[in-house]
Amino acid sequence: MSPHPTHSWSTSQLVEYLAVLSKQPDEECALQAAVERVIESLDAEIGIVFGHAPLTVVGLPAEDPHVATLMAEGTSRSPAPVPVAGVGLCRVATVALDVEDDALRLLVARAGAEDFTPDEMLLLRGMAWVLNLALRPLQVMRTLHERQRVLEQVTQVQHALASRDPLPEVFDTVTQGARELLDAEFATLYLAEDDELVVVSVSSSAHTNWPPPWASQVMRVKSGVGRLAYLTGELIRVDDYPACPIALQELVDNGASAAMAAPVRENGKVVGSLTVVSFRAGHAFTKSQEQALLTFADQVSMALSDAKTMAAAQSAMRDAVTGLPNRVLFVERLEQAVAAGTPIHVIFVDLDRFKLVNDTMGHAAGDDLLRQVGLRLRERLRPEDCLARFGGDEYAVLLENTPDAEACRIGEAMLAAVKESYVIGTEEVVVGGSIGIARAHGGTADAVLRDADTAMYRAKRAGGRRLVVFEQSMHTALVQRQNLEADLRRAIDDGALCVVFQPIVDLRQQRTYAAEALARWQHRRRGLVPPREFITLAEETGLIGALGRRIMETACAQATTWPAGPPHNRPPNVAVNVSARQMQDPSFLEDVRTVLADTGLAPHRLTLEITESTIVSDLEAVVDQLHRLRELGVTIAVDDFGTGYSSLAILRTIPVDILKIDRSFVEGVDDGWQGGAFVRTIVRLTETLSVTAVAEGVETRSQADALRRIGCPLGQGYLFAPPMRADDLALYLAGTRSRQASVEV
Numbered sequence: 001m002s003p004h005p006t007h008s009w010s011t012s013q014l015v016e017y018l019a020v021l022s023k024q025p026d027e028e029c030a031l032q033a034a035v036e037r038v039i040e041s042l043d044a045e046i047g048i049v050f051g052h053a054p055l056t057v058v059g060l061p062a063e064d065p066h067v068a069t070l071m072a073e074g075t076s077r078s079p080a081p082v083p084v085a086g087v088g089l090c091r092v093a094t095v096a097l098d099v100e101d102d103a104l105r106l107l108v109a110r111a112g113a114e115d116f117t118p119d120e121m122l123l124l125r126g127m128a129w130v131l132n133l134a135l136r137p138l139q140v141m142r143t144l145h146e147r148q149r150v151l152e153q154v155t156q157v158q159h160a161l162a163s164r165d166p167l168p169e170v171f172d173t174v175t176q177g178a179r180e181l182l183d184a185e186f187a188t189l190y191l192a193e194d195d196e197l198v199v200v201s202v203s204s205s206a207h208t209n210w211p212p213p214w215a216s217q218v219m220r221v222k223s224g225v226g227r228l229a230y231l232t233g234e235l236i237r238v239d240d241y242p243a244c245p246i247a248l249q250e251l252v253d254n255g256a257s258a259a260m261a262a263p264v265r266e267n268g269k270v271v272g273s274l275t276v277v278s279f280r281a282g283h284a285f286t287k288s289q290e291q292a293l294l295t296f297a298d299q300v301s302m303a304l305s306d307a308k309t310m311a312a313a314q315s316a317m318r319d320a321v322t323g324l325p326n327r328v329l330f331v332e333r334l335e336q337a338v339a340a341g342t343p344i345h346v347i348f349v350d351l352d353r354f355k356l357v358n359d360t361m362g363h364a365a366g367d368d369l370l371r372q373v374g375l376r377l378r379e380r381l382r383p384e385d386c387l388a389r390f391g392g393d394e395y396a397v398l399l400e401n402t403p404d405a406e407a408c409r410i411g412e413a414m415l416a417a418v419k420e421s422y423v424i425g426t427e428e429v430v431v432g433g434s435i436g437i438a439r440a441h442g443g444t445a446d447a448v449l450r451d452a453d454t455a456m457y458r459a460k461r462a463g464g465r466r467l468v469v470f471e472q473s474m475h476t477a478l479v480q481r482q483n484l485e486a487d488l489r490r491a492i493d494d495g496a497l498c499v500v501f502q503p504i505v506d507l508r509q510q511r512t513y514a515a516e517a518l519a520r521w522q523h524r525r526r527g528l529v530p531p532r533e534f535i536t537l538a539e540e541t542g543l544i545g546a547l548g549r550r551i552m553e554t555a556c557a558q559a560t561t562w563p564a565g566p567p568h569n570r571p572p573n574v575a576v577n578v579s580a581r582q583m584q585d586p587s588f589l590e591d592v593r594t595v596l597a598d599t600g601l602a603p604h605r606l607t608l609e610i611t612e613s614t615i616v617s618d619l620e621a622v623v624d625q626l627h628r629l630r631e632l633g634v635t636i637a638v639d640d641f642g643t644g645y646s647s648l649a650i651l652r653t654i655p656v657d658i659l660k661i662d663r664s665f666v667e668g669v670d671d672g673w674q675g676g677a678f679v680r681t682i683v684r685l686t687e688t689l690s691v692t693a694v695a696e697g698v699e700t701r702s703q704a705d706a707l708r709r710i711g712c713p714l715g716q717g718y719l720f721a722p723p724m725r726a727d728d729l730a731l732y733l734a735g736t737r738s739r740q741a742s743v744e745v
């Protein structure tokens with residue numbers, strides 16, 4: 001145990017001293033009172049309790065530079081006298097508050113030539129010991145108490161969040177919690193909006209006439225401790241609020257005495273502040289209250305980040321135009337119902353002449369119409385039914401536990417509602433709807449969606465403005481194909497077709513030589529349909545002409561935005577795939593000419609990729625067409641070379657600039673002499689013909705190395721880059737996107 005100071009102080013004096021300290025409301029006051037007592041007893045001028053920094057200074061202003069000098073001298077083994085301006089040369093003595101842990105020390109400085117006597121040193125130690133004794137329970141009590149209260153308030157905020165209270169209510173819980181926690185009369189939560197702080201919630205005690213009613217309205221603050229905490233990201237505490245240069249005048253006028261503000265963060269970034277204000281004369285916040293506010297603000301920050309994440313997650317499930325659940329949420333609900341074995345019906349509603357409205361009256365009008373339709377459909381449903389905007393002008397409804405007749409009645413009611421006229425702006429608009437209904441027969445969610453879709457298409461093909469209930473007989477391959485065809489036709493018009501780009505790179509220099517445009521179809525129900533499936537369909541149905549034009553337009557327009565890069569300072573070329581049907585179409589040549597003229601792309605930057613099988617199937621006609629295309633200035637590539645059973649000699653008869661070696665040969669190129677033989681032969685041939693070889697589907701480093709050894713100049717494949725969206729390609733070309741990143745559409 002510590003030494004017992006008995007010499008100069010009686011036990012009763014000690015007890016009295018202890019009582020005085022314990023009565024203090026907090027640590028700070030206790031320290032202050034203790035130090036005052038100490039300097040009084042030792043007839044000293046200055047007393048300091050300090051750790052790394054001074055905690056309490058008596059006899060000097062806390063910011064006086066002598067405080068630091070005294071502390072420095074006080075920690076040395078044998079302190080020399082320190083001259084203090086206004087006091088004179090001072091003797092210094094320091095003792096640890098706790099002999100086992102000298103984190104905190106008590107220092108006294110006394111003017112004059114007399115050193116502290118051993119008795120005085122004993123007294124000093126005794127007083128330090130008592131001070132420590134007195135502080136300990138205070139500290140522990142205080143911390144426990146504070147923690148408990150912070151915890152309670154935070155729990156309330158979290159509870160408000162968990163029960164999905166609207167954010168404004170959560171914010172009110174926050175300000176009220178902060179005010180109660182810190183015994184403040186007033187608390188405000190500010191959040192930044194375009195770099196301005198806006199009051200989002202205030203809480204005030206019943207005893208003040210603050211805030212005036214306007215403060216609860218949206219109010220922007222340009223100064224104040226709240227703004228300072230927001231700007232600095234630090235806790236701000238002001239003890240004498242009226243004297244503070246950044247004080248808000250309204251608060252001063254209403255008698256604010258002290259204020260504190262802590263930053264509020266969202267995912268680490270300061271987004272606002274939480275401010276508490278006291279209106280009691282002479283009242284100031286304490287250090288431990290600082291801590292409490294900081295802790296509370298941190299918790300609020302965490303809760304806020306969660307809430308925003310939750311809101312974002314929720315908005316990802318909602319359609320922005322109508323506010324209805326979107327496809328994702330609908331399918332989720334449907335899958336849950338199917339998994340639970342609930343009897344369900346799915347109703348698809350497709351507007352009949354929406355495109356006309358959109359094209360003639362503009363997108364804003366179209367959005368307005370979609371909203372109005374959503375509201376009308378909702379009115380015809382029961383609260384438990386799920387209505388979603390499925391995409392484009394299509395809505396979907398999920399009915400659970402509903403008899404067939406009732407489902408039909410609901411469908412008919414929706415049809416009647418949709419048919420009525422709408423007022424958009426000043427105009428009256430009439431659109432119809434085609435409705436399909438299907439019931440789940442214990443199948444999958446996909447199956448019932450497909451059935452409802454099929455029924456809806458029946459309604460559409462029969463002229464629209466009607467309802468069709470799905471029957472098994474509709475479910476034939478032929479019908480599905482027709483549906484898919486109709487979908488594809490729409491996709492070409494609606495822009496649901498998109499283009500991704502895959503870089504073709506120089507195998508020796510790190511340079512993008514070209515990018516190949518690859519078509520993608522985001523089908524509203526089936527998701528991403530691979531090109532192999534819809535390109536064939538498009539060829540068979542004659543849609544390929546329109547589709548190919550779309551892709552070529554988009555690709556060429558994109559290519560004009562690509563930057564020129566080192567070492568040759570040429571922007572990459574763009575390669576577009578051309579199908580057999582397009583090559584046979586006499587108007588194709590004109591299409592290419594038009595696209596080049598419309599987009600302004602230099603012809604030599606466009607490469608047309610034609611598969612080997614297309615060329616062999618109708619050699620004469622194709623060769624003719626190729627010559628004409630080449631006269632336009634575009635370059636020609638033979639795609640999938642090696643798969644079309646042509647002889648290598650064919651390369652001598654057709655005008656070709658690039659040869660793309662099919663992936664199936666590249667796959668084994670690193671597999672010894674045998675594996676590389678075919679590729680080596682082709683590459684040698686391309687060299688003699690002055691044709692550029694591209695290795696397709698390069699997936700591994702070892703393949704790339706083998707290709708380099710063989711002397712193949714260009715490569716394309718997942719090893720270098722996957723097909724990516726236009727905006728990702730822009731980043732890739734700018735060099736800011738990792739080459740290995742694998743972001744497919």
Ligand code: C2E
Pocket residue numbers: 502517518519530531532535548551577578579609639640663696697698699716717718719723
């Ligand atoms: P393609 O012209 O041979 O295109 C290359 C295909 O290989 C692309 O498939 C591409 O994603 C894939 N690929 C690229 N690197 C790798 C790799 O390292 N490993 C593997 N396993 N595959 C790789 P995608 O996009 O599915 O296209 C398939 C085919 O569809 C294309 O083959 C092309 O014949 C056709 N196609 C795509 N877009 C169009 C288009 O706009 N018009 C026409 N007519 N046909 C298109």
Ligand code: CA
Pocket residue numbers: 516577609639
């Ligand atoms: Ca290709």
Ligand code: CA
Pocket residue numbers: 639640660662696
């Ligand atoms: Ca290919």
